[in-house]
Amino acid sequence: MFGAVGSASSVLERDQARGPEGTTPKKMCNEPLLISEFQCTGNKRLGQAQTSIIPGMSPYRYYPLSLYFKRRFGQRVRKIPLDAGSSCPNRDGTLSRSGCAFCNQKGSGTGLADTGMSLRQQYLHYRDRSRDRDTGARFLGYLQSFSNTHGPACRLQSILQELTDLPDLAGLAIGTRPDCLDEEKLDILQNAAFDELWLDLGLQSAHDHTLRRIHRGHDAACFATWAEKAAKRNIKVCAHVITGLPGENVADFEQTILFVNSLPVAGIKIHNLYITRDTPLEASWRTGTFELLSREQSLDWLVRGIALLRPDIVIHRLNSDPDQDELLAPSWAYEKSAFLNALKERLLEADTWQGKALGLKLPEWINH
Numbered sequence: 001m002f003g004a005v006g007s008a009s010s011v012l013e014r015d016q017a018r019g020p021e022g023t024t025p026k027k028m029c030n031e032p033l034l035i036s037e038f039q040c041t042g043n044k045r046l047g048q049a050q051t052s053i054i055p056g057m058s059p060y061r062y063y064p065l066s067l068y069f070k071r072r073f074g075q076r077v078r079k080i081p082l083d084a085g086s087s088c089p090n091r092d093g094t095l096s097r098s099g100c101a102f103c104n105q106k107g108s109g110t111g112l113a114d115t116g117m118s119l120r121q122q123y124l125h126y127r128d129r130s131r132d133r134d135t136g137a138r139f140l141g142y143l144q145s146f147s148n149t150h151g152p153a154c155r156l157q158s159i160l161q162e163l164t165d166l167p168d169l170a171g172l173a174i175g176t177r178p179d180c181l182d183e184e185k186l187d188i189l190q191n192a193a194f195d196e197l198w199l200d201l202g203l204q205s206a207h208d209h210t211l212r213r214i215h216r217g218h219d220a221a222c223f224a225t226w227a228e229k230a231a232k233r234n235i236k237v238c239a240h241v242i243t244g245l246p247g248e249n250v251a252d253f254e255q256t257i258l259f260v261n262s263l264p265v266a267g268i269k270i271h272n273l274y275i276t277r278d279t280p281l282e283a284s285w286r287t288g289t290f291e292l293l294s295r296e297q298s299l300d301w302l303v304r305g306i307a308l309l310r311p312d313i314v315i316h317r318l319n320s321d322p323d324q325d326e327l328l329a330p331s332w333a334y335e336k337s338a339f340l341n342a343l344k345e346r347l348l349e350a351d352t353w354q355g356k357a358l359g360l361k362l363p364e365w366i367n368h
């Protein structure tokens with residue numbers, strides 16, 4: 001899966017440092033709101049120590065996972081990345097050995113399975129570290145590395161078994177590909193004993209020509225089929241998509257958002273494309289076969305995509321989280337908090353929000 005790449009500690013610390021989504025003021029929309037430093041009035045940016053009161057302005061221009069968790073559990077829920085030592089059909093030779101064009105050998109994972117730490121040990125280790133700073137939090141285990149439903153169904157069953165009854169565990173998110181599912185695995189997921197279960201499914205693009213170009217090894221119809229089958233069993237599907245894929249323009253990305261809207265998807269992660277070492281994409285990028293989006297272009301694509309996105313879809317991420325040791329470009333991909341703050345400013349300046357371009361009424365979460 002394309003997502004956070006790096007050590008588990010750094011991933012957790014980055015999540016904890018991310019802040020802004022969890023620190024926005026919580027008020028009703030008909031009350032004056034304190035607008036924190038990353039928001040603005042008109043085009044005038046406020047300083048670090050300044051606040052301003054803007055009547056009737058909700059801080060939520062999109063539906064973030066932090067807000068979803070507050071509404072669902074009444075408290076903060078943090079993610080803990082877990083590495084089950086999974087593989088991927090696009091790496092183990094089932095489909096290919098080269099992987100998706102943007103993916104490196106770590107498969108967007110922590111690599112902790114290679115150290116011999118069990119899933120329970122990984123979870124407890126990072127839970128304890130986090131509890132030192134935030135005693136009230138619960139946690140969502142995130143099986144992030146590679147494709148966690150690849151292989152026999154009994155393997156998935158034993159992974160879930162190992163993760164049941166962990167202290168402070170609010171639920172589980174399972175990263176995988178749509179072609180690594182079958183009815184037996186959905187049975188297992190449907191019957192899993194977790195309060196909350198998300199199936200993080202890689203789509204990346206709704207365009208099959210792009211999926212072929214990046215060597216995904218499945219098409220958009222495969223994603224649609226398994227997203228629908230999972231949703232029929234009340235399993236929450238989180239679609240992973242990428243902005244700035246080779247050959248795509250903003251209209252292509254908007255079509256991907258509309259494709260996601262058309263499916264029973266409950267969440268979305270939107271990553272900006274970046275280049276890491278030792279990936280097939282690195283070579284194409286070095287020869288100038290394609291160009292990465294600029295920071296400004298990425299912001300523009302996101303503002304347009306968010307305005308088109310169904311307002312009930314929970315946004316799990318809006319930017320990538322590359323490992324600093326592996327990132328080659330773009331350099332601004334390091335600045336995750338600044339990027340998110342700039343996006344929030346853009347949404348305010350444009351007076352737009354998630355779903356506005358669909359002509360729907362204001363979403364109810366905007367009042368939180």
Ligand code: SF4
Nearest residue numbers: 001088099100103146
């Ligand atoms: S499907 Fe496999 S090769 Fe593609 S991004 Fe995920 S782990 Fe990497």
